[in-house]
Amino acid sequence: MPTPKLKNVSRFLFVAIVTVPVVSGMVYAALYSLGIIGILNTEISSKAWQTVFFGKPFWSAIGFSLYISVVSMAISLAVALLISIKWQKNLRDGLLGTAIYFPLCFPGTVMAFFSFQMLSKSGFVSRLGFNMGWIEDLRVFPSWIHDAYGIGIIFTSVLLITPFFIILFSNLFKTENIASFQHLAKTFGASNRQILWKVTLPILLKRASVTIYLFTIFIMGSYEVPLLLGRQDPQMISVAIIQKIQRFNLNDIPQGYAMSILYVLLILSVVILLFFRNKNFFKTSAV
């Protein structure tokens, strides 16, 4: 039980390290986007907001980011659930239990380069296909990097997050005592299919739901991977924002800040909606 003094220190640290910088950044961006501050801003104006809100680029970037995020999460969860349920013993006692931590060592940028080397037209898979006689020319190899469907980004995101979910589900399997529930369901005559769909998956997904939502948001906002493997159109939201802030036209900076605030507001709205639907949603002890 933390003492009141320790509690106050923790609160102060949280406010100082998390709240103040984030809120300051938001306020700065808001003031800049409205022309209140900024060296090149000459008057207060909502022009940047209007351009962003009523223009196509912001919403298409949001849509594309959501698509990448949802597809990556769906694939990762499917693979992670399959591995953590089927190979429970290997994960607990075998080499896999240690090896699964290995991919977590790779930063996003390194994983993106790995994907590039693997999947690009002149990459490993393409060369393998060429040497095996499956394709006549390297250029015939399908576009999996810088492609319209974000295949390279999805592939890399899946590589980055799947090990994390395997570890999470594997630990939940133990802490939630799922084996006992499975055994109990079996004694009541449930089939393997029923055990999977009615017992194992609901417990694992319910317990991991907050993490799943947070990772969905995390992938939506990822930057390095879509920057390296994505294309100029469609763009993911972080890349689109940085392009506005850091390209040649300094007068586009207010638009970049307006985009970033609008994105944060959208995400916050979703989080608040989830919270009001279930006030225990973000409490880790709630099931």
Added chain:
Amino acid sequence: MKKIVSLFILCLAMLACGEKEKKEVRDTSKLSWEEIEQEAHGKTVTMIMWTGDSKINSYMKNYIVPKVKKELDINLEITNGQGSAIVQLLMTEMQANKEKSDVDMLWINGETFYQLRQIDGLFGPWTSTVPNSKYIDFENPFIGTDFQQPIAGYEMPWGNVQMALIYDSAKVENPPKTRAELLEFVKSKPGTFTFDNSFTGLTFLKALLIDIAGNKEELMGDFNEEKYEKYSAQLWDYIRELKPYLWRKGEVFPESVAQMHQLFASGELLFTMSNNDAEVDSKTAEGLFPPTAKAYVPDFGTIQNSHYLGITKLSGVKAAAMVVANTMVSFEAQLEKMKPSVWGDGTVLNMEKLSENERNQFENIPSRKQAPNRNEIQDKALMELAPEYMIRLSEDFRKEIILK
């Protein structure tokens, strides 16, 4: 109460530090060069520059940094950053009312110079104070003017380069020389040509725009909206005709020239390009490009421009930065920089102002191998256009080509 006292003490401490920093900055305009050198002694200068080329990095780290330390007792620290990142950094410092910048020297040109002048982030005029500036070829419009803007003493010319197209001579016998030939070539070899979506690609588009305009003088001077509309419409028509035959059918463009170099090295592209006409030699020597790689300038010409050294307005060590700049434009440093094995960067010094011995040394630099002869491509050199052309081309390229 305790908290308020602590906060007060902290504020006082910060104010005290600010005051101390303020005192260190001396007005260099009133100092003689000897006094400036004295003032520079023992100082640390932070220089921000693009660090994406190992040869350039090596030249700075192994030649310039030890040279200024040994000769002037100045610690030169290099930090990574370019273009808008520099502008953003200085803008943030200025908005925060910082007394002293974290950055003293900048490697800049063109649009960054324009943006820094827009925000009044550069110190100057200072270049005429520097003794070695008397050897610089300021009369040369490719050196004394930066993107149609007079440098006006706010940046010191450091090097001069011309854009070149690089191709693999083992695979391409007759590289295209004109716009029509380029179109014909790209159509006959679909998927093997592209340009990047960044600085180099835009420089290539500018060369095409000047060619479309009909003569080198047509787009000179300040930005002209009417002319831009007229000629850019033709440019986008041309690019749209090329688009289906470009790499990845023009649905995507390499994000940087480094990525294009990789695609060229892997054989996916038959062409890459460089803003430095001599880069082909260094990239071949590194083993990135095949030995059969060659650089050339097509008949429609390419942009030649210079790159410069700037000093930030909020630098606390302006004197030391000026002394470093003086070393960087010295005969020895320029000669070393021009060697193809070192960097291959063109000099900004006026040969006629050098002694015969110095001139001979420049003339006896080991010749270029796959890079074109500088004198031969000079006739095809195009002046940089006003910065607004680049800004508009960048925006319209996205609208007219990428999003369509």
